[in-house]
Amino acid sequence: MKKNGKRSHFTPARIGVYGFLLFSAAFFLAPLYIMLTTSFKSMDEIRLGQIFSLPHTLTFDAWRLAWSEACTGVACEGVRAGFWNSVRIAVPSTVLPILIGALNGYCLSFWRPRGANWLFGVLMLGAFIPLQVMIYPLVKLEAALGMYSSLTGIVVVHIIFSMPVMTLLFRNYYAAIPMELFKAARIDGGGFWRIFVQLMLPMSVPIVIVAAIMQITGVWNDYILGLVFAGRENLPMTVQLNNVINTTTGERLYNVNMAATMLTSAVPLLVYLVSGRWFVRGITAGAVKG
Amino acid sequence: MSGVNIRDLSIAFGGHKVIEKLNLSVVEGEFLVLLGPSGCGKSTLLHSIAGLIEVSEGQIEIGGQDMTWAEPSERGIGMVFQSYALYPTMTVERNMSFGLRVNRVPKAEIEKRVARAAEILQLGPLLARKPSQLSGGQRQRVAIGRALVREAGVFLFDEPLSNLDAKLRGELRRELKLLHKNLGSTMIYVTHDQVEAMTLASRVVVMKSGQIQQIGTPAEVYEKPQNRFVAGFLGAPGMNFVDSRIEIENGQPVLRSPFALGLGDYDFQVKPQNGQAVTLGLRPEHISITPDGAWEAEIQLVEPMGNHQVLWLKAGDVLLSAVVHEALDFVADQRVRFTVDVKRVSLFDQGTEARL
Numbered sequence: 001m002k003k004n005g006k007r008s009h010f011t012p013a014r015i016g017v018y019g020f021l022l023f024s025a026a027f028f029l030a031p032l033y034i035m036l037t038t039s040f041k042s043m044d045e046i047r048l049g050q051i052f053s054l055p056h057t058l059t060f061d062a063w064r065l066a067w068s069e070a071c072t073g074v075a076c077e078g079v080r081a082g083f084w085n086s087v088r089i090a091v092p093s094t095v096l097p098i099l100i101g102a103l104n105g106y107c108l109s110f111w112r113p114r115g116a117n118w119l120f121g122v123l124m125l126g127a128f129i130p131l132q133v134m135i136y137p138l139v140k141l142e143a144a145l146g147m148y149s150s151l152t153g154i155v156v157v158h159i160i161f162s163m164p165v166m167t168l169l170f171r172n173y174y175a176a177i178p179m180e181l182f183k184a185a186r187i188d189g190g191g192f193w194r195i196f197v198q199l200m201l202p203m204s205v206p207i208v209i210v211a212a213i214m215q216i217t218g219v220w221n222d223y224i225l226g227l228v229f230a231g232r233e234n235l236p237m238t239v240q241l242n243n244v245i246n247t248t249t250g251e252r253l254y255n256v257n258m259a260a261t262m263l264t265s266a267v268p269l270l271v272y273l274v275s276g277r278w279f280v281r282g283i284t285a286g287a288v289k290g
Numbered sequence: 291m292s293g294v295n296i297r298d299l300s301i302a303f304g305g306h307k308v309i310e311k312l313n314l315s316v317v318e319g320e321f322l323v324l325l326g327p328s329g330c331g332k333s334t335l336l337h338s339i340a341g342l343i344e345v346s347e348g349q350i351e352i353g354g355q356d357m358t359w360a361e362p363s364e365r366g367i368g369m370v371f372q373s374y375a376l377y378p379t380m381t382v383e384r385n386m387s388f389g390l391r392v393n394r395v396p397k398a399e400i401e402k403r404v405a406r407a408a409e410i411l412q413l414g415p416l417l418a419r420k421p422s423q424l425s426g427g428q429r430q431r432v433a434i435g436r437a438l439v440r441e442a443g444v445f446l447f448d449e450p451l452s453n454l455d456a457k458l459r460g461e462l463r464r465e466l467k468l469l470h471k472n473l474g475s476t477m478i479y480v481t482h483d484q485v486e487a488m489t490l491a492s493r494v495v496v497m498k499s500g501q502i503q504q505i506g507t508p509a510e511v512y513e514k515p516q517n518r519f520v521a522g523f524l525g526a527p528g529m530n531f532v533d534s535r536i537e538i539e540n541g542q543p544v545l546r547s548p549f550a551l552g553l554g555d556y557d558f559q560v561k562p563q564n565g566q567a568v569t570l571g572l573r574p575e576h577i578s579i580t581p582d583g584a585w586e587a588e589i590q591l592v593e594p595m596g597n598h599q600v601l602w603l604k605a606g607d608v609l610l611s612a613v614v615h616e617a618l619d620f621v622a623d624q625r626v627r628f629t630v631d632v633k634r635v636s637l638f639d640q641g642t643e644a645r646l
Contacts, residue, residue, distance in 0.1 A: 188389030
């Protein structure tokens with residue numbers, strides 16, 4: 001290192017690092033690039049087989065078709081219906097698990113009822129059992145309770161499967177909050193709900209954002225649970241997308257398929273782009289003492 | 291204002307007894323300091339008074355009422371924690387008024403009490419700030435304010451100054467003492483810092499392993515420690531301990547080794563036995579360096595402290611520390627003579643470690 005002046009920016013190691021990063025970025029962005037360009041091409045242009053070339057004439061037909069006219073089985077209404085179904089599933093499946101997870105974490109970290117650690121251990125064990133194993137018993141259970149094949153049915157399933165991670169997330173976040181804060185609130189006369197609602201929830205904004213991001217993307221990207229539990233009326237977008245792509249009469253409309261895929265992945269993509277900063281901040285928030 | 295009475299209190303965590311059969315009576319309006327090394331149970335005791343820890347056995351009485359099983363908020367206490375424990379999402383004003391709002395105190399009354407606490411603690415300009423915008427000293431003042439607005443009979447302090455730097459600690463210590471003087475409330479204060487204990491307390495309770503070792507005014511505890519633990523815990527540099535043996539000569543108890551000391555003027559609590567193995571305790575400031583001293587020693591080390599100096603004396607096999615306040619020049623390896631004031635020494639039985 002030189003005594004005064006900055007360090008040189010172009011050491012071989014640095015060039016290597018940047019080279020590797022650029023290569024990785026290009027590698028992971030290539031599919032997105034191909035999907036986007038293909039979705040704006042006409043079928044005639046796609047048949048030329050130049051998948052890396054930019055579209056000669058920009059056309060939005062494929063997007064319109066994918067959104068409102070592509071056939072998902074018998075009906076030909078595009079992925080539009082699926083989009084709204086996914087929204088209806090994702091909103092309660094994000095809000096409720098966060099609330100329940102926060103409540104669980106709050107109980108486990110501060111009130112510590114007898115057997116709390118044991119319960120938490122069982123809950124964590126649940127996170128390690130593949131969800132496919134539980135589908136059949138859950139179908140039987142929900143059928144017996146009369147909520148199978150309904151919006152309630154799919155939301156309940158999402159709540160169940162999100163519980164271990166949500167609880168873990170909030171428990172660890174609250175574990176970093178000094179116990180004395182809770183004790184001070186107890187002396188001030190705060191009860192179970194007041195401390196939770198007026199004190200802990202307002203302090204939980206960073207971790208709520210992290211949980212929301214995880215839940216929205218997780219629920220939105222889910223296929224198998226939606227297919228099994230949502231019922232015909234509420235099939236989420238991922239299931240519709242699969243139907244669009246697998247329902248082919250004659251020619252495979254690659255541009256429509258690509259557009260439909262882009263539309264389906266738009267929400268998680270947007271969530272990541274908008275909240276990436278918040279996500280990192282939320283994850284590191286536990287390390288900073290207030 | 292109210293006193294606190296603790297009877298036969300036992301606290302156990304998972305079968306391990308932290309406090310066993312403890313009795314303590316806190317007089318109304320006094321500033322009681324619980325002092326002891328970490329893990330001695332002093333914080334546990336304080337938290338059990340606050341109702342934040344369940345007791346296994348015994349009774350806690352606050353203001354003449356049995357509060358053993360009462361909710362923390364019903365006990366008529368205010369508490370200040372080491373980590374301040376301010377509500378980070380609320381402003382200073384809302385931090386202080388939270389408890390009052392919870393208890394549905396009328397709005398005008400809340401404003402009055404907050405304004406008064408803010409005035410006492412000079413928090414007026416900070417009322418609209420969040421805790422993250424305050425310095426450590428300001429945060430702790432807000433925490434004190436939060437306890438103050440409750441207008442509780444008993445204030446509990448759990449090492450409130452430990453997170454502050456030395457200068458601020460001194461300032462807040464004085465503020466706390468003034469606060470006690472002005473309010474006259476009962477205060478129970480936990481610390482491991484003997485300076486805080488000595489300066490603040492009307493009475494000090496020295497604890498070790500869940501048991502009270504001695505209760506007394508700071509002067510009593512310092513000058514007449516009831517056992518070797520208390521003697522060693524208080525004072526910096528610590529008390530010098532010298533093993534010796536009492537001999538009764540012509541009806542008078544004396545020490546012969548390592549140096550001769552007549553104990554005729556010592557205020558014995560227990561009658562000494564001939565041949566009893568004892569430990570002689572000498573506070574560094576009770577050793578005076580004087581040319582006509584009875585004993586001779588060699589200076590091993592001199593530690594200048596500004597307004598005083600600490601000499602480390604080697605007298606035979608015994609190493610003693612002595613505090614000298616006069617501006618005299620001492621150098622290492624110098625030979626000096628010294629004497630001790632027999633009225634101010636302490637004697638402990640070597641077996642029981644209790645004061646004689």
